[in-house]
Amino acid sequence: MSESVKYSPMLEQYFGMKERYPEAILLSRVGDFYEAYGEDAQTIAQALQIALTSKESGGGRKVAMAGVPHHALAGYLHKLVAQRFIVALAEQLDPPVPNKLVRRDVVRIVTPGTLIEEQLLDGKSHNYLAAVSALDDVFALAYADVSTGHAAATAFGGDGAYDDVLAELARIAPSEIVADLPPSLRAATASALEATGARITAPSIGLVEVRQRDVTDGFSSDEAVAMRRALDVLGAFIKRTAIASGFESLRAIDYYRHRNFLALDPATRKHLELVHTQGQNPRATLLATLDLCATSMGSRMLGRWILAPLVDRNAIVERQNAVQTFLDEPARREAVRDLLAGCFDLERIAQKARFRRALPRDLASLRRTLEIMRPLAQIVPPALAATVTQTADFGELAGDLARTLVDEPPAQLAEGGVIRPEADAELAECVALRTDARSSLSALEERERERTGIKSLRIKYASAFGYAIEINKAQAANVPADYVRKQTLTTGERYITPELKELELAISTAQSRQQRLEERLYGELLERVAGRADDLLAAAEAIARLDVVGALAQCAAERGYVRPELDDESGVSIEEGRHPVMEAVLHSHFVPNDLRLEPERHRFILLTGPNMGGKSTYLRQAGLLAIMAQIGSYVPARSMRLGVIDRIFTRIGAGDDLASGQSTFYMEMAEAANILRRSTRRSLLLIDEVGRGTGTIDGLSIAQAICEYLLGLDTQAPMVLFATHFHELCALTDHWPLVANYHITAVENTARDGAPVFSHRVQPGSSSRSFGIEVARMAGLPAAVVERAQEIADALSGQPDVETTAPLRRRLQKANAAQEQLPLL
Numbered sequence: 136m137s138e139s140v141k142y143s144p145m146l147e148q149y150f151g152m153k154e155r156y157p158e159a160i161l162l163s164r165v166g167d168f169y170e171a172y173g174e175d176a177q178t179i180a181q182a183l184q185i186a187l188t189s190k191e192s193g194g195g196r197k198v199a200m201a202g203v204p205h206h207a208l209a210g211y212l213h214k215l216v217a218q219r220f221i222v223a224l225a226e227q228l229d230p231p232v233p234n235k236l237v238r239r240d241v242v243r244i245v246t247p248g249t250l251i252e253e254q255l256l257d258g259k260s261h262n263y264l265a266a267v268s269a270l271d272d273v274f275a276l277a278y279a280d281v282s283t284g285h286a287a288a289t290a291f292g293g294d295g296a297y298d299d300v301l302a303e304l305a306r307i308a309p310s311e312i313v314a315d316l317p318p319s320l321r322a323a324t325a326s327a328l329e330a331t332g333a334r335i336t337a338p339s340i341g342l343v344e345v346r347q348r349d350v351t352d353g354f355s356s357d358e359a360v361a362m363r364r365a366l367d368v369l370g371a372f373i374k375r376t377a378i379a380s381g382f383e384s385l386r387a388i389d390y391y392r393h394r395n396f397l398a399l400d401p402a403t404r405k406h407l408e409l410v411h412t413q414g415q416n417p418r419a420t421l422l423a424t425l426d427l428c429a430t431s432m433g434s435r436m437l438g439r440w441i442l443a444p445l446v447d448r449n450a451i452v453e454r455q456n457a458v459q460t461f462l463d464e465p466a467r468r469e470a471v472r473d474l475l476a477g478c479f480d481l482e483r484i485a486q487k488a489r490f491r492r493a494l495p496r497d498l499a500s501l502r503r504t505l506e507i508m509r510p511l512a513q514i515v516p517p518a519l520a521a522t523v524t525q526t527a528d529f530g531e532l533a534g535d536l537a538r539t540l541v542d543e544p545p546a547q548l549a550e551g552g553v554i555r556p557e558a559d560a561e562l563a564e565c566v567a568l569r570t571d572a573r574s575s576l577s578a579l580e581e582r583e584r585e586r587t588g589i590k591s592l593r594i595k596y597a598s599a600f601g602y603a604i605e606i607n608k609a610q611a612a613n614v615p616a617d618y619v620r621k622q623t624l625t626t627g628e629r630y631i632t633p634e635l636k637e638l639e640l641a642i643s644t645a646q647s648r649q650q651r652l653e654e655r656l657y658g659e660l661l662e663r664v665a666g667r668a669d670d671l672l673a674a675a676e677a678i679a680r681l682d683v684v685g686a687l688a689q690c691a692a693e694r695g696y697v698r699p700e701l702d703d704e705s706g707v708s709i710e711e712g713r714h715p716v717m718e719a720v721l722h723s724h725f726v727p728n729d730l731r732l733e734p735e736r737h738r739f740i741l742l743t744g745p746n747m748g749g750k751s752t753y754l755r756q757a758g759l760l761a762i763m764a765q766i767g768s769y770v771p772a773r774s775m776r777l778g779v780i781d782r783i784f785t786r787i788g789a790g791d792d793l794a795s796g797q798s799t800f801y802m803e804m805a806e807a808a809n810i811l812r813r814s815t816r817r818s819l820l821l822i823d824e825v826g827r828g829t830g831t832i833d834g835l836s837i838a839q840a841i842c843e844y845l846l847g848l849d850t851q852a853p854m855v856l857f858a859t860h861f862h863e864l865c866a867l868t869d870h871w872p873l874v875a876n877y878h879i880t881a882v883e884n885t886a887r888d889g890a891p892v893f894s895h896r897v898q899p900g901s902s903s904r905s906f907g908i909e910v911a912r913m914a915g916l917p918a919a920v921v922e923r924a925q926e927i928a929d930a931l932s933g934q935p936d937v938e939t940t941a942p943l944r945r946r947l948q949k950a951n952a953a954q955e956q957l958p959l960l
């Protein structure tokens with residue numbers, strides 16, 4: 136802003152605030168509107184598709200102006216944040232006085248990662264802000280959901296540190312990342328960070344020193360320093376946006392090691408559709424399938440569990456025991472779940488209170504929830520009672536809320552009538568005065584009617600003029616001399632009298648006094664709630680846990696899940712397992728299947744079978760059941776025994792991964808490399824049609840080389856489920872005792888032109904044929920093409936031979952040549 140420009144005082148004030156928050160769009164409260172001026176006005180007019188007007192800026196000049204009504208703010212904020220803008224909100228700090236500039240200041244910066252308004256958030260999922268710091272070759276990650284107070288930090292050192300931190304970022308999927316990286320890393324990491332879809336922000340100008348925190352057993356000193364740094368960056372950012380106090384606004388920080396959880400690579404999370412689906416049906420995820428939670432707190436916790444299954448057997452067993460307790464007592468389970476259904480989102484309410492932004496209805500929801508906690512504690516099964524009863528006593532707070540807040544408060548404090556008059560003597564007096572004044576008004580009306588003899592005389596209220604005596608045109612001649620004419624209407628005249636003026640003053644004085652009193656009393660109440668925020672979050676945690684455990688028990692009861700048996704030996708044994716999501720969404724019967732992976736032999740399953748036979752489903756099912764078992768859930772099977780798994784890797788062939796736009800073959804190889812580097816004896820690999828994304832020879836060669844590499848790890852080899860359409864690989868059993876061939880059968884349906892009927896049943900041995908041509912026929916490929924394909928297939932068929940690759944190569948070269956003339960399936 137150039138020196139010579141002289142703005143009106145209000146614009147001076149606006150641009151003064153704007154200078155302090157240049158990164159944000161500034162919306163300033165003016166009466167019933169939030170307004171922006173100058174460039175910001177142009178920006179929001181465009182972004183929100185609202186009118187751009189102008190305002191007298193002093194000295195005869197004009198400045199652009201745009202505004203939104205205050206009651207619609209949330210919707211507009213939502214649009215701005217979705218477009219990745221950040222917004223500074225300035226409020227009026229004093230009640231407005233005519234002809235005087237109101238004090239205003241920025242009270243909050245709204246950014247994607249620091250939202251607390253439920254209208255801007257999805258109740259069932261977290262919204263994380265993350266900070267990444269790097270110190271030499273150590274990476275630290277700190278993140279927080281400001282709306283729930285959850286905060287965590289971790290660090291990665293050594294070889295894969297960079298990959299690890301990116302993988303962890305992908306897991307928590309923050310909506311905003313503060314990247315505190317040295318210049319050398321910034322450019323290289325930029326695209327990886329962008330790929331998370333988060334808003335990327337540089338650390339705030341001028342780091343704020345945040346209060347020292349108790350770091351951290353089990354971390355090296357470099358890691359501890361890096362984590363402290365990441366937490367400082369995170370805290371400074373929150374402090375700047377919330378204009379509040381960084382970590383005082385979060386609960387205790389959870390320092391964790393990612394190796395304390397079952398590692399799921401991004402491909403696994405995606406292909407197993409743990410929390411997001413790749414298909415059309417949003418319910419077709421593991422989270423949605425298991426989420427019978429009664430509260431949002433429970434849904435969010437279940438989401439956290441699914442994305443970070445446990446590896447500590449005792450911890451898993453503890454959760455299983457809790458589920459079992461509920462399973463064994465259906466009546467109690469139902470009663471608890473009924474009560475939980477009445478609980479509101481305690482976490483988000485507590486956090487809003489902490490930021491002093493909780494509205495009257497939030498506190499009414501809090502009151503309702505606290506009222507439920509007592510009966511809840513009484514009916515929780517004794518084995519689980521500790522979690523709920525150990526939480527602090529909220530009797531006093533519940534009492535305060537009950538005494539202070541009316542039963543059904545209005546949405547906004549300013550509307551008045553939020554606080555019970557009985558709660559405060561002065562307030563009671565004000566309310567009584569207003570009631571008195573109103574009856575005085577009716578009395579006055581009655582008296583004036585008698586005095587003037589005008590039957591139609593009314594005392595009316597108009598917001599611009601206040602109270603007035605309204606008289607019809609026809610009666611105007613009968614108006615007494617002491618009436619002062621105030622306004623002429625088409626139908627009549629409005630008058631005031633000294634007595635009416637006096638009454639009006641009494642009413643408005645009582646009203647503004649009531650408003651001030653209510654504001655003060657509400658502020659005090661909010662203060663008391665904020666003072667208990669930590670306790671409330673602890674109680675929320677207990678409720679969420681109860682809810683999740685109850686939901687898992689409900690799943691088990693409704694769907695016949697069983698309790699998996701865990702042990703420390705590596706291996707998996709599942710009898711009649713089912714795919715939890717598919718069995719829920721499939722209309723027809725789901726065919727159960729067994730799975731056995733043994734410690735020494737038989738830990739590499741090569742699965743062949745026709746297209747559409749159910750290979751991919753079988754692989755995903757294995758992964759899902761392991762994850763369910765390790766979050767403490769029961770599983771859809773007749774029985775399951777599981778040696779706790781440390782990682783699940785998934786590699787799905789390019790053909791099944793059309794959604795991702797990357798060079799799929801390259802991605803495939805990059806992921807395969809990652810798998811080969813990091814798997815252990817306790818890892819589970821799900822490899823589905825690897826090598827499909829390239830020519831047949833390359834594909835087969837790579838698939839076989841990967842098999843051989845994994846098998847060569849011998850006693851250190853991970854457990855592998857390898858689905859492939861390369862039947863040649865079945866010969867691997869000749870050399871490697873770890874390998875077992877399985878296939879999925881189909882029978883020809885002679886009644887329907889030899890079309891295959893899939894049994895979806897996984898059986899020992901390799902399959903004799905792929906039915907690819909029959910599937911092509913069913914899919915409607917022209918008959919001539921199908922016939923020709925059959926000819927070629929017949930010519931090519933012979934015993935597969937992987938020992939000497941020369942005949943195989945010749946055969947495949949022929950196949951490749953043939954493919955050039957044939958449309959590919």
Ligand code: ADP
Nearest residue numbers: 724725726745746747748749750751752753895
């Ligand atoms: P593949 O990977 O062998 O081509 P999929 O696993 O994609 O086959 O399964 C194809 C379809 O077959 C699935 O969409 C599902 O409808 C059905 N299906 C698979 N497994 C089963 C099963 N065990 N029971 C019932 N239907 C199944």
Ligand code: MG
Nearest residue numbers: 750751752791
């Ligand atoms: Mg498949």
